[in-house]
Amino acid sequence: MQTLEEKIIETKKIRNKTLVSFLFFFLFIASCVAAWQWLHRQPEDNGTPRPLRAVLNTNEKIFMSLFANNHLARSYPIKDAVPRVRVNGDAGMGDNFDAANWKLQLIRNIGDTQYISIDEIKALPKTEIIFDFKCIEGWSQVTHWAGVKFTDFVKQYKLDAQSQMKFVGLNTPDKEYYVGIDTKSILHPQTILCYEMNGKPLPMNQGFPLRLIIPVKYGVKNIKRIGSIFFSNERPPDYWYERGYDYYGGL
Numbered sequence: 132m133q134t135l136e137e138k139i140i141e142t143k144k145i146r147n148k149t150l151v152s153f154l155f156f157f158l159f160i161a162s163c164v165a166a167w168q169w170l171h172r173q174p175e176d177n178g179t180p181r182p183l184r185a186v187l188n189t190n191e192k193i194f195m196s197l198f199a200n201n202h203l204a205r206s207y208p209i210k211d212a213v214p215r216v217r218v219n220g221d222a223g224m225g226d227n228f229d230a231a232n233w234k235l236q237l238i239r240n241i242g243d244t245q246y247i248s249i250d251e252i253k254a255l256p257k258t259e260i261i262f263d264f265k266c267i268e269g270w271s272q273v274t275h276w277a278g279v280k281f282t283d284f285v286k287q288y289k290l291d292a293q294s295q296m297k298f299v300g301l302n303t304p305d306k307e308y309y310v311g312i313d314t315k316s317i318l319h320p321q322t323i324l325c326y327e328m329n330g331k332p333l334p335m336n337q338g339f340p341l342r343l344i345i346p347v348k349y350g351v352k353n354i355k356r357i358g359s360i361f362f363s364n365e366r367p368p369d370y371w372y373e374r375g376y377d378y379y380g381g382l
């Protein structure tokens with residue numbers, strides 16, 4: 132049996148413990164708020180506070196070092212491909228586009244641009260891919276595409292010197308949407324310059340006449356309505372990178 136005195140002491144102990152816990156809880160919350168405020172007082176680097184950008188850059192280095200050409204995105208049987216493919220993103224997809232006179236601008240070097248028609252591209256070996264297309268917004272769907280492997284395009288147009296460079300840049304004809312991709316990823320065997328979806332020419336809102344399909348990357352890098360392609364050792368401008376996402380965009 133506890134004496135009255137012992138009971139009082141025990142109650143006091145519990146009260147002290149509760150107070151200390153509350154104090155710690157309060158300090159914890161306060162330091163979270165302070166850290167958050169500090170983070171947002173830091174200078175920005177392409178749409179995100181500099182410390183967060185540093186984390187993204189480190190992650191990117193790790194992902195790049197793990198990348199391998201024999202690591203394929205999973206492919207699916209044709210019956211799994213959805214018939215109605217979601218349309219997402221319309222930057223650079225304005226109405227004032229002259230599809231009939233479109234030619235791909237292949238910028239081989241500064242001041243040396245080659246113009247390539249869609250028929251010339253369709254004449255190259257055709258590759259199909261059915262894979263799970265993933266958007267950073269959190270949705271994904273199994274979709275079916277066809278076009279020419281980027282490596283076959285490189286072979287056909289003798290871009291050996293260019294493909295030694297670190298990055299490839301792609302722009303829409305109006306330059307409203309643009310992506311930069313590390314050359315290793317664009318030379319991955321599943322990357323295609325794509326002109327067909329579900330066995331038919333690409334619909335206008337999905338990038339007619341030519342888009343990029345790059346299964347090793349998130350949706351953002353799968354640029355629709357390609358206008359020009361160039362090569363560079365510096366990171367080309369990238370639409371979503373400038374809005375705070377990581378540059379690499381790998382899966």
Ligand SMILES: Nc1nc2c(c(=O)[nH]1)N[C@H]1C(S)=C(S)[C@@H](COP(=O)(O)O)O[C@H]1N2
Pocket residue numbers: 216217218219220221222223224265266267303308336337350351352353354355356
């Ligand atoms: N020109 C252009 N290409 C783009 C975008 C865009 O806004 N403009 N959005 C990207 C994003 S975020 C995704 S998820 C995919 C969506 O492709 P879909 O519309 O064929 O589903 O396109 C990518 N390519």
Ligand SMILES: [Mo]
Pocket residue numbers: 219220265266267268350351
């Ligand atoms: Mo996306």
